[in-house]
Amino acid sequence: MKRARESQALRPPAFEYQGAASEAHPAELYCEAVALEGIAARHGTPLYVYSTAMIRARLNAFAQAFRSIPYTLCYSVKANSTLGILRLVASAGVGFDVVSGGELHRVLRVSRKAASKVVFSGVGKTAAEMELALRSGILLFNIESASELQLLSATATRLKKRAAVAVRVNPDVSAKTHPYISTGLHQHKFGVPIPEAQKLYALAANQPYLEVAGVSVHIGSQITDVGSFQEALERVADLVRALRDQGHDIRYIDAGGGLGISYEGAQGDFEKQIAAYAKAVLGPLRGLSLHLLLEPGRSIVGSAGVLLTRVLYRKTNNGKRFLIVDAAMNDLLRPSLYGAYHEIVPVNRGTRETEIIDVVGPICETGDFFARDRKLPLVREGDLLAILDVGAYGSVLGSNYNTRGRAAEVIVNGARAKVIRRRESLRDQLRMEES
Ligand SMILES: *Cc1c(COP(=O)(O)O)cnc(C)c1O
Numbered sequence: 001m002k003r004a005r006e007s008q009a010l011r012p013p014a015f016e017y018q019g020a021a022s023e024a025h026p027a028e029l030y031c032e033a034v035a036l037e038g039i040a041a042r043h044g045t046p047l048y049v050y051s052t053a054m055i056r057a058r059l060n061a062f063a064q065a066f067r068s069i070p071y072t073l074c075y076s077v078k079a080n081s082t083l084g085i086l087r088l089v090a091s092a093g094v095g096f097d098v099v100s101g102g103e104l105h106r107v108l109r110v111s112r113k114a115a116s117k118v119v120f121s122g123v124g125k126t127a128a129e130m131e132l133a134l135r136s137g138i139l140l141f142n143i144e145s146a147s148e149l150q151l152l153s154a155t156a157t158r159l160k161k162r163a164a165v166a167v168r169v170n171p172d173v174s175a176k177t178h179p180y181i182s183t184g185l186h187q188h189k190f191g192v193p194i195p196e197a198q199k200l201y202a203l204a205a206n207q208p209y210l211e212v213a214g215v216s217v218h219i220g221s222q223i224t225d226v227g228s229f230q231e232a233l234e235r236v237a238d239l240v241r242a243l244r245d246q247g248h249d250i251r252y253i254d255a256g257g258g259l260g261i262s263y264e265g266a267q268g269d270f271e272k273q274i275a276a277y278a279k280a281v282l283g284p285l286r287g288l289s290l291h292l293l294l295e296p297g298r299s300i301v302g303s304a305g306v307l308l309t310r311v312l313y314r315k316t317n318n319g320k321r322f323l324i325v326d327a328a329m330n331d332l333l334r335p336s337l338y339g340a341y342h343e344i345v346p347v348n349r350g351t352r353e354t355e356i357i358d359v360v361g362p363i364c365e366t367g368d369f370f371a372r373d374r375k376l377p378l379v380r381e382g383d384l385l386a387i388l389d390v391g392a393y394g395s396v397l398g399s400n401y402n403t404r405g406r407a408a409e410v411i412v413n414g415a416r417a418k419v420i421r422r423r424e425s426l427r428d429q430l431r432m433e434e435s
Helices: 036-043 052-065 083-091 101-110 112-117 127-136 146-159 194-205 227-245 270-285 298-304 334-338 426-430
Strands: 007-011 015-018 027-031 047-051 071-076 095-098 118-120 140-143 163-170 210-216 252-254 291-294 305-317 320-325 344-346 354-360 369-377 384-387 408-413 416-421
Touching (some): 052 071, 052 270, 140 210, 140 252, 194 210, 194 227, 270 291
Parallel strands (some): 071 291, 252 291
Antiparallel strands (some): 354 369, 408 416
């Protein structure tokens, strides 16, 4: 007899359980139309799995929310820079925000034509990186200091290439997020205080190969209080009016990235969240007649990825329970680095029985954990777990600590699963070394 089909969407439209959960017939977690247990059996663990449908849905949500204004979405490459992800994003016709020459190379690898929609951010651009960006014909340089402006001017003059510039201002607005990913206060290294920015514009306007084109702002990451965006953009809008009064041709406002996602349980309705974000961003810009640039990273790819890991051992120390899994902080650093919360679920969910347990990796560091004192369904050694919402700042922060190869990455599109980064071998790891 066929069981009633029952599904529970964990992260729609990407990840859902199929089948009724019972001891004999566990509900099974899918990515789109592909069973995660099958992908893990085929490609091994730890394994990153991404959903094409989720990334497309998020790109569409941005397009919908900002359709009332001329704008270009520049996906922030540092959130997830795997070529397969960049190719998918590029195929939607959007641009990119890069923070290094290496990231620009990655973008050019998937699409030469995307260069005209690239913005280059970051506090420490080198002359070589500027040269690459100038030769590639990028859209905009976000300048973060007077010294950087001088170097860009000299580099552009030497190459006889014009550079469109925006000054990234530091609006002194609190992003109300984790201190490591908050960037918009004067105590942070990012941006230029607004009064000083005015001087940089005057300086830039006198350089033969620099073209003053915009104002940029980025106040941090994982921001859930949209009021912070509004406050920052009100200050930016005032600056734009002042700069225009001084005769500068400001065409772009780059509002940065930073929109947060829900890491806890049922996803709030993203459409609602992005509508609130769009309102906060667009309100202060009313009447300014500008081209808006946005640099979202996490909100595009964060919920689109899971990290699959198998339980190696169960262990109890004086009554405290541990699940030792085959993924570690070298695969996913966010819990160790930020104390970040990631929901963890069994890929096969049969029992309703739960326990309080720590989920930890094999690395020799007490900081190597994914969850502490977490209530989880009872699982056995050999069972497969999915760590959710790891599409952003997951694989990109991977390392070889403890001589562990970096995890493989797979992208799912409907019923197809494709490897976009193979598992790193020991030979890959040792290739650069001599003894
Ligand atoms: C990191 C970063 C982003 C992306 O931030 P998200 O929180 O991932 O949206 C955008 N712009 C700049 C300048 C950044 O440094």
